[in-house]
Amino acid sequence: MKATMAFYSAYLLCLVLSVVCVVLVVHWNASFRGGFAWDHQAKQFNWHPVLMVVGLVVLYGNAAVVYRIPLTWGQNKKPWKLLHAGLLLLSLLFAVLGLCAVFDFHNANNTPNLYSLHSWVGIVTTILFATQWAAGFGAFLLPCSPVALRVLVKPAHVWMGATILVLSVVSCISGINEKLFFVLKKTTNETRPYAELPPEAVLANSLGVVIVAFALVVLKILANQTWQRPEPRSEEGEYRPLRSDDS
16 A cells, blocks of 8 residues: 555656646747747747657656556556557657648748757657657567567567667757747847746756656656566466555
């Protein structure tokens, strides 16, 4: 019971931080950056941070921990595999759409692509994510996939999943910092410089801190051995429940 309560406390924190991430990134771009459009102008760029944070961080992190919910352990594993894969696919689609938004904006305004460290990390993360999803689908969801292959691939799949989350966080917080340097400088509309920490900078910096906190909670859930979904003991699918001293 103690371990179960500890898990649900961490999971609740994960969900709360997920909502805060979404609210902050949408509020930043809606209130401070002018809103959203798909018109090759600045409002189109605003889709990029929203889609990347929601996709590569929030959806991805929640997809990673859905297997750990103790209430699912005694149930058929296949629906949860499908939910895991579906959330990750939605996450990947958000990330690709976010990349389309920024590439289309850059091309329409004759802005170079892939010139910053942020963009390099971001594109590598998305490529790794797409590769990871395709490999996971082939190894774990195809009926013809042999059990031996799943056993072989699983450790690398788990490690790569956590690695992609870390890279996603690096990409997002570097992008937030880069955006603030670009937009918060003295201009004709009297924008206060980033060094003076105007309200927009406080909001965006807070978003970065919440993203890091969310990722740390997700990684904690993934790293805790007592919160891992037990493998079936027999063909009937009996599972070892959490013990009161597992903490």
